[in-house]
Amino acid sequence: MLSDARELPDGAELEGDVCIVGAGAAGLAVARALIRTPLRIILLEGGGLQFESDTQSLYEGPVAGVPYFPLDTARLRFFGGSTNHWGGICRRFDPSDFERRDWIPGSGWPIGLADVEPYYSAARELVQLPTDDWDVDQWEEEDELEAFPRSDRMATRVSQIVPKSKRSFGSAYSRELEAAETVRCYLHANVVEIDTNEAASAVTKLRVATLTGKRMSVAARYFVLATGGIENPRLLLASNRRRPNGLGNDHDLVGRYFIEHPRFEAGVLAPARRTLQAGFYEAHHVEGTEIQGYLALPFDVQRSEQLVDVQLLMDPVYDPRFERALESDDVDSLESLVQDRGGGSIGDFGSNLMKVVGDLTTGRRFTVPGAPLPVPHPDVVRKLVASPEVVRDSIPDLLGNIAGFSYKRAVGAAPLDAITIRSRIDQAPNRDSRVTLVRERDALGMPRARLDWRLSELDRHSAVRTMEIIGAAVARAGLGRLRVMVDADDRSWPTDLAGGYHHMGTTRMSDAPETGVVDGACRVHGIANLFVAGSSVFTTGGSSTPTLTIVALALRLADHLKRIAA
Amino acid sequence: MPAASAFYFADIPNRAIALLVDVILLTLVAFVGAAIVSLLAGPAVEFDTAAEGVGDAVELNHGVATLDACLSLVLSAGYFALSWVRLNASPGQRLIGIRVAADGDRAGITAGQAMARWTALGAPFAVAAVLATALSLNGVAIFGIPLATWYAVLLITTARSSTKQGLHDRLAGTIVAKRATPLPPSAADAL
Numbered sequence: 200m201l202s203d204a205r206e207l208p209d210g211a212e213l214e215g216d217v218c219i220v221g222a223g224a225a226g227l228a229v230a231r232a233l234i235r236t237p238l239r240i241i242l243l244e245g246g247g248l249q250f251e252s253d254t255q256s257l258y259e260g261p262v263a264g265v266p267y268f269p270l271d272t273a274r275l276r277f278f279g280g281s282t283n284h285w286g287g288i289c290r291r292f293d294p295s296d297f298e299r300r301d302w303i304p305g306s307g308w309p310i311g312l313a314d315v316e317p318y319y320s321a322a323r324e325l326v327q328l329p330t331d332d333w334d335v336d337q338w339e340e341e342d343e344l345e346a347f348p349r350s351d352r353m354a355t356r357v358s359q360i361v362p363k364s365k366r367s368f369g370s371a372y373s374r375e376l377e378a379a380e381t382v383r384c385y386l387h388a389n390v391v392e393i394d395t396n397e398a399a400s401a402v403t404k405l406r407v408a409t410l411t412g413k414r415m416s417v418a419a420r421y422f423v424l425a426t427g428g429i430e431n432p433r434l435l436l437a438s439n440r441r442r443p444n445g446l447g448n449d450h451d452l453v454g455r456y457f458i459e460h461p462r463f464e465a466g467v468l469a470p471a472r473r474t475l476q477a478g479f480y481e482a483h484h485v486e487g488t489e490i491q492g493y494l495a496l497p498f499d500v501q502r503s504e505q506l507v508d509v510q511l512l513m514d515p516v517y518d519p520r521f522e523r524a525l526e527s528d529d530v531d532s533l534e535s536l537v538q539d540r541g542g543g544s545i546g547d548f549g550s551n552l553m554k555v556v557g558d559l560t561t562g563r564r565f566t567v568p569g570a571p572l573p574v575p576h577p578d579v580v581r582k583l584v585a586s587p588e589v590v591r592d593s594i595p596d597l598l599g600n601i602a603g604f605s606y607k608r609a610v611g612a613a614p615l616d617a618i619t620i621r622s623r624i625d626q627a628p629n630r631d632s633r634v635t636l637v638r639e640r641d642a643l644g645m646p647r648a649r650l651d652w653r654l655s656e657l658d659r660h661s662a663v664r665t666m667e668i669i670g671a672a673v674a675r676a677g678l679g680r681l682r683v684m685v686d687a688d689d690r691s692w693p694t695d696l697a698g699g700y701h702h703m704g705t706t707r708m709s710d711a712p713e714t715g716v717v718d719g720a721c722r723v724h725g726i727a728n729l730f731v732a733g734s735s736v737f738t739t740g741g742s743s744t745p746t747l748t749i750v751a752l753a754l755r756l757a758d759h760l761k762r763i764a765a
Numbered sequence: 766m767p768a769a770s771a772f773y774f775a776d777i778p779n780r781a782i783a784l785l786v787d788v789i790l791l792t793l794v795a796f797v798g799a800a801i802v803s804l805l806a807g808p809a810v811e812f813d814t815a816a817e818g819v820g821d822a823v824e825l826n827h828g829v830a831t832l833d834a835c836l837s838l839v840l841s842a843g844y845f846a847l848s849w850v851r852l853n854a855s856p857g858q859r860l861i862g863i864r865v866a867a868d869g870d871r872a873g874i875t876a877g878q879a880m881a882r883w884t885a886l887g888a889p890f891a892v893a894a895v896l897a898t899a900l901s902l903n904g905v906a907i908f909g910i911p912l913a914t915w916y917a918v919l920l921i922t923t924a925r926s927s928t929k930q931g932l933h934d935r936l937a938g939t940i941v942a943k944r945a946t947p948l949p950p951s952a953a954d955a956l
Contacts, residue, residue, distance in 0.1 A: 569795060569835075
């Protein structure tokens with residue numbers, strides 16, 4: 200059942216077995232997993248079904264430290280949460296992502312891949328990826344494009360990409376939740392405080408407010424915070440009625456250890472030959488699934504060099520004549536039509552078809568108007584004879600993605616000028632990188648969050664050293680010469696440094712309350728019935744995108760709740 | 766039935782081949798026409814080598830292009846109507862050995878019948894091209910489906926007709942016949 204909290208009477212007291220705060224990837228995953236249980240679920244979402252600027256402005260807050268996106272644009276506050284602007288890139292964590300790495304202070308989850316592994320397949324289904332195949336060799340076998348040769352110093356990884364039309368959890372699951380008898384989802388229900396018993400050892404109720412001025416409360420046996428890596432600590436810190444430092448914060452850890460996936464342009468690969476195939480490292484379709492390859496160091500090398508994991512994203516730069524025609528969105532439309540063979544959604548099919556039709560129309564502009572067959576206009580022919588390079592340069596303009604697609608099919612890869620390489624760093628845990636509260640309050644009276652993102656020398660050194668090692672491996676393989684654009688001796692960060700909209704670590708997982716906010720079951724240390732879902736529980740972030748692991752952990756938490764609530 | 770045994774109603778494959786030949790010839794004629802228009806009125810297509818965006822490198826002079834489209838329309842009408850009236854067949858049809866005749870007396874067709882037949886067969890495409898060019902419309906998106914539907918109707922009505930008269934033939938009162946070896950008596954009776 201979906202309803203609007205603004206229509207509830209002021210002072211309403213709601214009650215359920217499990218109350219989930221936040222209807223993003225994590226919250227919806229937990230809610231869905233509990234639908235077919237006798238548990239009465241209350242799902243609270245601060246926003247509506249669509250973007251609303253007054254609700255979104257509740258996310259505003261100052262930023263310090265490393266320059267970061269404005270906090271109200273770095274996430275979305277409506278049904279589906281940040282999946283509504285998600286890029287759809289998915290990859291499972293590696294075993295090493297969970298392990299304690301002696302050279303990375305604060306690394307090491309209290310759980311391992313084996314604990315999460317059973318949930319990855321269900322998570323993959325929930326994000327609507329078609330296959331559980333994550334093995335590079337397997338993909339390479341099915342792919343027309345080849346990855347770079349692997350060596351003991353250079354590895355290739357593969358991510359799968361969720362089709363754009365399927366990325367929003369809100370669109371995908373709103374009907375199912377609306378139909379679910381055991382789930383009551385309240386929109387525009389903003390949790391402003393968590394109430395506990397005197398000892399702050401159990402949550403008694405949540406205080407909820409709407410922007411229309413109504414106040415209500417929700418009591419439940421179990422509570423799950425799933426509001427993201429900035430809001431989860433904000434809510435815990437702001438709930439300071441019983442504990443002046445906020446809930447779960449007896450050891451001053453809530454909001455600390457904010458980690459991101461810092462990225463910047465780290466180098467340029469000059470290919471040894473213009474026919475070098477780099478298409479495997481661009482987003483492309485294989486048997487109807489969109490995948491993308493990355494370069495990285497094998498874990499043994501990370502260990503021997505004492506580095507954090509750094510994933511290298513490659514952006515091939517093709518001959519300018521074909522660059523425009525090969526813009527992935529355009530070429531993808533025809534590729535999708537050819538490869539999906541009706542397997543995609545009607546929306547995707549229609550959109551791709553219109554793009555191709557648009558190209559046909561573009562092409563018709565340069566043929567004789569009214570001629571029954573698309574013969575080039577005499578002016579085009581005359582120009583071709585007089586100055587062939589002008590027309591040749593205009594071929595992508597003449598036929599758009601049809602030219603690009605045909606060219607890719609015929610040649611396999613467009614003439615490669617260079618490959619720009621961006622790094623994506625598994626940021627080392629950093630106690631000084633944190634979310635705190637400021638005095639300024641939002642429209643609901645909650646203190647706003649302040650983000651102070653900090654990076655360490657280990658992060659920077661790892662990015663540079665990874666580039667150097669990959670550069671040597673690339674040269675040894677005869678692929679080209681890699682120029683590292685970050686000076687090893689310069690302590691500053693490149694000006695294009697940015698995050699990946701991944702907010703992690705602020706309620707980090709650890710066995711001991713002295714080193715983490717939640718335990719291995721995602722329960723807040725010291726509070727019997729308060730759980731956290733989402734990437735704020737990540738102890739380290741891995742260099743892969745977090746959504747698939749967020750969902751897998753949420754499903755694991757749902758299983759735990761089923762067990763303890765039974 | 767004196768001449769009946771020497772003809773049968775031209776089937777779709779024969780007519781399709783004839784139409785393909787006509788389309789190729791008409792395209793060449795339109796190409797020459799466009800070249801003449803460009804000589805007299807200036808280029809219809811110009812290249813801007815400094816342009817960056819997709820589709821921006823080539824610019825269309827809509828006035829000249831509209832002249833091209835109008836000329837193509839006139840050439841199409843002239844090509845088919847004249848050849849049907851004067852030669853009893855378009856060049857493509859002559860090549861295959863088929864001819865257009867009046868439905869009633871199997872004699873040559875009148876100018877009115879020829880124009881009616883072209884109006885149903887060639888005009889939809891030619892007029893759509895003129896409109897799309899003159900009004901800078903997305904011709905494929907706007908006219909593609911209606912045109913495809915119309916030509917499908919012509920094809921289906923031709924295929925389903927025992928006299929191979931598509932809707933365009935019925936509107937114009939024409940048949941398309943192919944010279945043949947004598948037909949078996951039953952088929953000849955049908956004529």
